Amino acid sequence: MQRLDMKQLLSQKLSPQQIQFIKLLQIPTAELEARIKEELEVNPALEEGEEEPEDEFDDLDSDDGDEEFDDPDAELDNPDNTLDEDFDGEQSEEQPEVELPVKEEVPEVAESSSESDDLDLSDYLNDDEIAGYKMQGDGPGEDEDDREMPLADTSGSLMDSLLSQLGFSSLDEYQKTIGRQLIGSIDGDGYIRRDLSAIANDLAFSQNLEVAVPEIEGVLRVIQTFDPAGIAARDLQECLLLQLERRPSDETVEHAEHILNDTFEEFTKKHYQRIQQKLDLEDNELKEAIGLILKLNPKPGGSGPVGGGKIQYIIPDFLLSHDNGQFNLTLNTRNAPDLRVSPAYTEMFRAYDKASKKDKKMKEAVTFVKQKLDSAKWFIDAIRQRQNTLLRTMDAIVRYQREFFEEGDESKLRPMILKDIALEISMDISTVSRVANSKAVQTEFGIYPLKYFFSEGIATDSGEDASSREVKYILKEIIEGEQKKKPLSDDKLEKMLNARGYNIARRTVAKYREQLNIPVARLRKEL
Incomplete structure (x- = not known):
């Protein structure tokens, strides 16, 4: 027997404003520009330019009770927008919470008892949930958060270059067909790792060509003469030998060829005495x-x-300068675009409001204009809140790591985790994580990703905690100063760090060494 039950549930739901803010907060500067251009294309009510002194669209949403967003240009902690106060681990000044309002209650739209063709504009002005509002998905999914934005490659690809060289070669059309198949089998590192017999099968199935392996190998030898040197090799040994073949023959080249041909295994293990x-x-x-x-x-x-390698250019989100003991922190101008609601669309809405005749077409026009105006206002508010959140987060990081930003010495970095900054700016850890995930700051010592400043602490003999970044810096210094003929093992590195007061285990030394991309002692050995 079917039963009908009623349950009362309390749940949280992200509003469209919060979803848009989350998406804008986590993207870097380069993607922000593309996102703004996309919004400008799809929303005619949004345009570039400075806002009017008095927002003409504020009175349209006065009944919604929305909280005002914080001014992104407001001072952070002092009147000069500098960072000259010492950080004491506590929030020195109460800062307003920067969170987009959650719409808990949606007012019901009263049904008009008058004529069906009449339009009451107040029904649309108080409508919080705008149907059809264009969003980039329903929520911040994991796949969307971690995806990489493709960059245009205007320099041409490796395959294009090889095909061009194949076209100028003296091979006949039959051999060029084999050559095109071989070039298509080259991987990103420039190697052909597939067996030639498998390539022969591919030619039989795709080109209907019965080709013997020796014929394929003959064409391969021609391709291996193309630029860059070492291309189309089948393994590392062949790649290095192909490059040596192009060098003028002398005694050193002959010795190098003998080493690769006769003692390649000993060479890879650095057994130089053998x-x-x-x-x-x-x-x-x-x-x-x-x-x-x-x-x-x-x-x-x-x-x-x-x-074929992809070049990623880092565009700093923050600019930090140090002048007479004071830090000046500013946002990259690309992070602070001038956007405003189109005055033309605002006037259009006012004209509809004052119109005496309000039929069905007028209703549709009002709905469209209202959606575009709300969309533009939400986007501008999200950009403003993004700027304010970025500045507050970076401000706290600079004050926390003040000694590093003064001297640029990695050993001055303090242990710092996301929770420390979240408590300082009174925001959630996830918000700080989104800010630090893909942002960078330009300092007098170079450009650093924000992730660089976060590290866990390691106990020292003095009872204080040292940053793991500081330990890695000292470990790197020790390895760089070692005798290359007798490199230090992880056990010796552990003892040297312990002697300096860092309580660290050998396996932790090995982990830090691997994170620094430093090989084991045997592979660091030099003649």
Whole structure:
């Protein structure tokens, strides 16, 4: 038997304003420009330019009871917009909470008992939920948060360059068909890692060509003469040998070829004494040959002007300068665009409001204009709140890491986690995480991602906590100053750090060394 039950539930739901703010907060400056241009294209009520002294659209939403957003140009902690106060771990000044209002109650629109064709504009002015408002999805999904925005590549691809060189080669059309198949099999590093027999099968199925493996290998030899040097190699050994073949023949090149041909395994493991004994080389001959090999390019596919590698340019979101003991923090101008609600659309709405005849077409026109005006106002408010949140977060980071920003010394970095900044600016940890995820700051010492300043603490003999970033910096200094003929093992590095007062285990040393992309002691050995 079917039953009907009633349940009363209390749940939280993100408003369209909050969803838009979250999306705008987490994107970097380069993507913000594209997002603003997209909004300008789809919303005619939004335009570039400074706002009027008095917002002409404020009175339209006066009945909604919305809270005003914080002014992004308001001073943060002092009248000069500087950061000269010492950070004491507590919030020195009560700052207003910057959160978009949640619409808990939606007023019901009363049904008009008058004629159906009449229009009451107050019904639309008090309508909080605007149907059909264009959003970039229903919520901040994980896939959308982590996706990479593609960048246009105007320099051409590696495949285009190789196909162009193939066209100028002396191969006939049959061989060029094989060559195009081989070029299509080259991976991003510039290698052909597929068996030639598999490529022969591909030619049989796709091109209806019965090709023998020796024929494919002959065409491959021609492609391996193309630029860049070492392209279309089947393994690292062949790649390095192809590059040596293009060098003028001398004694050092011959020794390097012998090392790669006869003692490649010993070379990869840096067993130099075995190489020297096996090839009967003098110390200086071995050193010159190894030095030549180390100058070769192990990944020819990512080199040259036609490389397939993607270049990402960092655009700083913040500009930080230090003048007479005071820090001046400003937003990149691309983060603070001038946007306003179109006066033409505002006047259009007022004209509809004053119209004496209000039929069905008038109702549709009012709905469209109201949606566009609300959309524009929400977008401007979200941009403003984004600016204010970015400034407050970076302000707290600068005050927390003041010693580092004064001298640029990595050893001056203090342990800092997301929670420390969230408590300082009275915001949620997730908000701080979104700000730090893909933003960067330009300082007098270079451009740093905000993630760089966050690190956990490590206990010291003095009872204080040291930043893991500081420990990594000291570890890197020790390794750079070691004797390359006898590099330090992780056990010795642990003892040296412990002697300096850092209570750290050997496995932690190994983890930090790997994070710094420093190989083990055996692979750091040099002649």
